[in-house]
Each structure stands twice: as structure tokens, then as C-alpha cells.
Amino acid sequence: MKRVPLLLAAALTVPLNLQAADALWLGAHAAPLGRPAVQTKNRPNILLIYADDLGYGDVGFNGATAVKTPNVDRLATEGLRFNNGYCSSSTCTPSRFSMLTGEYAFRQKGTGVLPGDAKLIIPTDRATLPSILKKAGYATGIVGKWHLGLGAGKEELDWNAEIKPGPREVGFEYSFIMAATGDRVPCVFIENQRIVGLEASDPIEVSYGKTPYPGEPNGVSERDQLKMDWSEGHNMAVVNGIGRIGYMKGGKAALWKDEDMADTFTRKGVEFIESHKDKPFFLYFATHDIHVPRVPNARFVGKTTMGPRGDAIVQFDACVGELLAALDRLHLSEDTLVIFTSDNGPVLDDGYKDDAVEKLGNHKPAGPFRGGKYSIYEGGTRMPFVVRWPGRVTPGVSEAIVSQVDFCASFAALAGLKLGPEDAPDSINVMPALLGDSRTGRDHVLMHSGIVAIRHGKWKNVPGRPAANGPNAPRARDEELYDLERDLSESTNVAAQHPDVAARLSKELDQLRARGE
Numbered sequence: 315m316k317r318v319p320l321l322l323a324a325a326l327t328v329p330l331n332l333q334a335a336d337a338l339w340l341g342a343h344a345a346p347l348g349r350p351a352v353q354t355k356n357r358p359n360i361l362l363i364y365a366d367d368l369g370y371g372d373v374g375f376n377g378a379t380a381v382k383t384p385n386v387d388r389l390a391t392e393g394l395r396f397n398n399g400y401c402s403s404s405t406c407t408p409s410r411f412s413m414l415t416g417e418y419a420f421r422q423k424g425t426g427v428l429p430g431d432a433k434l435i436i437p438t439d440r441a442t443l444p445s446i447l448k449k450a451g452y453a454t455g456i457v458g459k460w461h462l463g464l465g466a467g468k469e470e471l472d473w474n475a476e477i478k479p480g481p482r483e484v485g486f487e488y489s490f491i492m493a494a495t496g497d498r499v500p501c502v503f504i505e506n507q508r509i510v511g512l513e514a515s516d517p518i519e520v521s522y523g524k525t526p527y528p529g530e531p532n533g534v535s536e537r538d539q540l541k542m543d544w545s546e547g548h549n550m551a552v553v554n555g556i557g558r559i560g561y562m563k564g565g566k567a568a569l570w571k572d573e574d575m576a577d578t579f580t581r582k583g584v585e586f587i588e589s590h591k592d593k594p595f596f597l598y599f600a601t602h603d604i605h606v607p608r609v610p611n612a613r614f615v616g617k618t619t620m621g622p623r624g625d626a627i628v629q630f631d632a633c634v635g636e637l638l639a640a641l642d643r644l645h646l647s648e649d650t651l652v653i654f655t656s657d658n659g660p661v662l663d664d665g666y667k668d669d670a671v672e673k674l675g676n677h678k679p680a681g682p683f684r685g686g687k688y689s690i691y692e693g694g695t696r697m698p699f700v701v702r703w704p705g706r707v708t709p710g711v712s713e714a715i716v717s718q719v720d721f722c723a724s725f726a727a728l729a730g731l732k733l734g735p736e737d738a739p740d741s742i743n744v745m746p747a748l749l750g751d752s753r754t755g756r757d758h759v760l761m762h763s764g765i766v767a768i769r770h771g772k773w774k775n776v777p778g779r780p781a782a783n784g785p786n787a788p789r790a791r792d793e794e795l796y797d798l799e800r801d802l803s804e805s806t807n808v809a810a811q812h813p814d815v816a817a818r819l820s821k822e823l824d825q826l827r828a829r830g831e
């Protein structure tokens with residue numbers, strides 16, 4: 315694959331008078347912009363709080379009232395809130411792939427939502443967000459959801475031995491993860507690439523084949539005994555009374571209890587912070603909330619009128635609160651850049667009967683935006699997005715367009731590390747925007763949900779598709795153009811009124827897509 319290094323599009327608002335320190339800070343893919351951080355505070359700890367399936371409108375600071383989120387609201391009050399912060403894709407695996415590699419996932423085959431036994435999809439020889447920060451002297455760790463595959467080669471993975479390659483081989487020195495999602499087997503925690511609590515006498519087996527393990531419960535035969543019924547899929551292995559995707563057997567002592575997962579991850583996150591308080595650390599804290607199955611701890615059950623989905627948001631917010639409290643307690647808040655966002659837009663019924671639709675009331679999970687998880691519209695990829703760095707980032711609201719794909723180049727620049735031309739090819743250094751030094755970030759951004767769309771400035775173009783033959787051929791669709799300044803909810807297609815704009819964006823999209831080929 316030939317890659318052409320990207321030219322920087324980020325616009326400048328700060329007058330430039332560069333000194334040596336600036337040049338260092340500017341690093342990765344950077345045009346010279348922004349105020350140098352090295353002169354004041356260099357290399358803060360980085361805490362990336364990454365929610366799962368949490369929508370733009372699911373948090374108080376973006377207008378939610380039916381659910382209270384005091385801790386993420388605290389982040390927003392003390393930090394810089396982005397109204398135009400994007401993930402790359404409207405599902406989990408491709409969004410995380412893009413964020414951690416700085417390359418849009420649509421450029422690499424096999425980066426769709428992965429089964430729980432998938433092999434690692436991030437090549438181990440490439441620069442990643444953790445490997446970049448590790449090189450810059452950070453202690454790197456991940457706690458929570460992985461969903462990027464584990465193991466390599468054609469052989470089936472032996473879950474009872476060391477599980478590799480995995481997080482370590484892509485740059486995380488410490489890991490405490492679940493392999494895929496809460497609704498996919500194996501339902502176990504994996505710490506530093508070994509299953510936690512596994513007993514040698516009860517080895518674990520995992521299968522994504524069609525047949526259940528004989529004698530093991532499954533979500534069809536035991537449906538009437540399930541803790542939470544499924545509405546679609548989720549009828550294979552039964553773990554903790556809940557049907558999952560995929561089959562597993564053994565490892566009984568290692569199985570997680572959904573009700574305790576948030577506490578476990580939070581404890582591990584806090585422990586990582588505590589044990590690295592004396593050196594710069596990067597912690598990627600990727601919650602399983604609020605993805606299905608939504609099974610919050612009893613402490614949170616009934617805290618909202620919205621059922622498990624609302625209660626899971628409260629639980630998520632409480633986890634954020636504990637992490638922030640740990641930073642306060644350890645006197646690390648001032649030295650820590652906290653960045654909070656989510657992997658894709660919201661969904662109500664995602665395959666379990668948990669009343670998310672019935673109990674929604676007036677709550678708007680995607681805020682003012684159209685669509686949600688799985689969608690090419692803004693609700694799919696416009697995320698709640700906050701950067702807090704007390705004393706360095708002035709609290710407020712930014713309209714700059716920023717994307718999670720930019721984390722690689724931006725944090726490389728902050729840490730003073732220069733990226734090679736092959737590294738993080740879609741990532742732009744928007745650190746000046748993230749720190750509030752610049753009011754502009756990127757001028758364009760791509761979003762992906764099967765198809766790839768482009769936003770440039772206020773315009774959003776969703777490409778059309780001609781009719782195709784064949785039983786599984788996707789439906790034809792007309793080209794769409796929206797003016798996001800006037801029409802946040804993408805309700806009026808103005809492609810016919812502005813054919814020149816539509817053509818310009820469509821050409822830009824073609825060129826950007828072609829870069830990875």
C-alpha cells in the first residue's frame with residue numbers, strides 16, 4: 315500500500331514566532347501552529363476516557379435531563395467542550411482501530427465489528443497511539459474494552475496460555491481487558507495477556523461455530539430462565555444468566571459478573587494511576603458501559619426512569635467520578651490531560667429486551683443529530699467530547715472540527731515526537747485546537763458506516779450509489795448534501811440546489827479515499 319503523507323489542513327489563528335522549543339512541540343505532521351506547551355507544561359499524564367455507545371445527547375452538558383451525569387459535567391465545566399468532535403466510524407472496532415492507528419479503518423480490510431475470537435487487526439510493526447507515547451517516555455496502559463482481536467496466524471488461539479499478540483505488542487505495557495464486547499464470549503478478564511482466575515483443571519474453550527458445546531446452556535434452550543431476554547441474536551452461550559454471541563465452555567471460576575464489571579475496571583484504572591503517579595502515564599480507560607447487555611450494579615438500578623440504559627449511564631458517570639477523585643487525591647489533576655469521548659453513536663434496542671425503547675421518554679440520545687450507532691448521519695459519529703487540563707486549557711466551548719483519528723499526530727506533537735511519513739497517515743495535529751489555542755481544527759473530516767461520507771466546513775456529503783444486481787446487493791441511494799449550519803439534523807437534502815458544492819465534496823472524498831491505495 316502506497317501512502318502519501320498528508321498535508322496539514324489545520325488553520326492557524328495564533329501568530330507565529332517560532333523558537334526551538336516550538337519546533338519540538340510541533341512535531342508530527344505539523345504545520346507550525348499554536349503556542350508551545352513545552353515551555354510551560356510538557357508531557358502531562360494522559361487519561362483517555364472512552365465510553366461505548368454513549369451518544370452526544372446522553373450527557374448533561376449536551377442537554378440530557380432525564381439522566382444526571384455530574385462527573386462528566388464536571389469535566390465539561392472544568393475543560394474545553396467540543397461541539398464538533400468526531401469518532402471515525404459508527405461502530406466500535408473501526409472507530410477504535412482509527413483512533414489507535416491514526417489511519418481510517420476503511421483503508422484496511424477486516425476492520426468491521428469483530429467476533430470475540432478474531433485475530434489482532436492492528437499490525438504490530440506500525441506506530442500506534444500507545445507506541446508513540448511509550449517512545450516518548452510514557453507508561454502506557456489499557457483498562458476495559460479491547461475489541462481489536464487477539465492472537466495471530468491460522469491456528470486457533472489457546473486461551474489458556476499467554477494470549478499474544480495483543481495490547482502489549484501494539485504498545486500497551488499494561489493491560490486489563492475484555493477481549494471483545496460484553497455480549498460476546500469469552501466472558502473473562504485478561505490481565506497482561508492471561509485470563510484472570512483461570513483454573514488449570516477447568517480450561518476454557520471458545521467457538522464462533524454454529525453448534526453449541528454439548529451439555530452447555532444456550533440462549534434458545536434456556537430462554538425462559540434468562541436474567542434478560544434477547545430480542546435478536548444473543549442466544550448462544552449463557553453466562554451469568556445472559557445469552558451472548560458465540561459459545562464457550564470451561565473457565566467457570568474466571569467468568570465475569572456483569573453487575574461487577576464497572577467496579578472491577580474502575581479499580582484497575584485507579585490502581586494503574588496510583589502505581590504510575592510519579593511518571594508520565596497514558597491510560598486508555600475504555601468502559602464496557604453503556605454497550606449491551608446493560609446490567610448495572612444494584613447501586614445504580616432504578617436511578618433513572620429510563621431503565622437499564624439510563625442506569626448504565628449513571629454507572630458510567632460514577633466511574634468517571636472515581637477516576638477524577640483518584641487524580642485529585644494523588645494531586646495529579648493539574649498534571650493530567652483528561653480527554654473524554656465515545657466510540658460511536660447511541661442505540662436503543664441492540665439485541666436485548668431491556669426497555670430502552672419503551673422507557674426512553676423525551677430523552678434524546680443523539681441530541682439534535684440524525685441517526686445513531688450504525689448510521690452515516692451525524693448521530694453516528696458526532697460524539698460527546700471534552701478536554702480538561704487545569705491551568706493549561708481554558709474552560710469553554712470550541713467549534714473546531716476534531717476527530718479521534720487525530721489523537722496519534724496530536725499527542726505525538728504534544729510529547730515532542732516526530733512521526734515518520736508512513737505513520738498515522740490520516741492523523742492531523744489538532745493539538746492547538748484541543749488545547750484551545752486555536753479555534754480551528756481540521757477543515758474536513760470523514761465518517762464511515764459501510765459507506766464513507768465527508769464533511770467539509772458546514773457541508774456534509776453522503777455519496778450516492780447506483781442500483782446493483784444480486785441478492786445481497788446494497789440498495790441504490792441518491793447523493794445527499796446537507797448544510798450543517800442551517801440543518802443540524804440533516805433533514806433537507808440540498809444536493810440538487812448546490813450541485814457544484816456536492817461535486818466539490820465528492821471529488822475531495824474520492825481523493826482522500828484514494829490516498830490509502
Ligand code: NG6
Pocket residue numbers: 366367405406407427461495497546547548559605606658664665
Ligand atoms: C451487533 C450486535 C450488537 C452489538 C454490535 C457491536 C446483535 C443482534 N447485535 O452484531 O448487540 O454487539 O454488534 O457493537 O447481535 S460495537 O459497539 O461493539 O460495535
Ligand code: CA
Pocket residue numbers: 366367405406605657658
Ligand atoms: Ca460501541
